[in-house]
Amino acid sequence: MVDTGGVAADQLRAFIERVERLEEEKKVIADDIKDVYAEAKGNGFDVKVMRKIVSMRKRKPHEREEEEAVMDLYLHALGMAGPSGDPE
Template identity: 80%
Template sequence: MSDPGGVAGDQLRAFVERIERLEEEKKVISDDIKDVYAEAKGNGFDVKILRKVVSLRKKQPHEREEEEAVLDLYLHALGMAGGAGGGEG
């Protein structure tokens, strides 16, 4: 049945409650991820690099290659590639 204004109140409430439960689950998972990064840091791993590795693993090989090529192009344009402390080129 519809409530005033044509809004199905029970259905709307169900959607809102589902979203709220999922948001809480997302927060718990986010906290768990932070704990894993903290554990990795405690074991001597560089968290910034670890985050980069996780990000790279989400991408297809051709996407990574394209990004690396553009990064290399930009580093060369800025004179940052090839020298001490520069990129891999």
């Protein structure tokens, strides 16, 4: 390992190269996700709603319930909730 001015150059290079490889993998995965959404859209699914569902499923149930309760409160305050409490 070469130590240049207190910096272990070989170790630094290895970290940089690992990050670069992971960034490339991330790009490939992002492209794959884009392709799945395009396929779903081609089969008649609403991609915007699908993205929202994916986002919701990442959160814990209690976090989701809390967000939904606040959303309901705000909708009521703005007069945007129907008689059943659902947005009109």
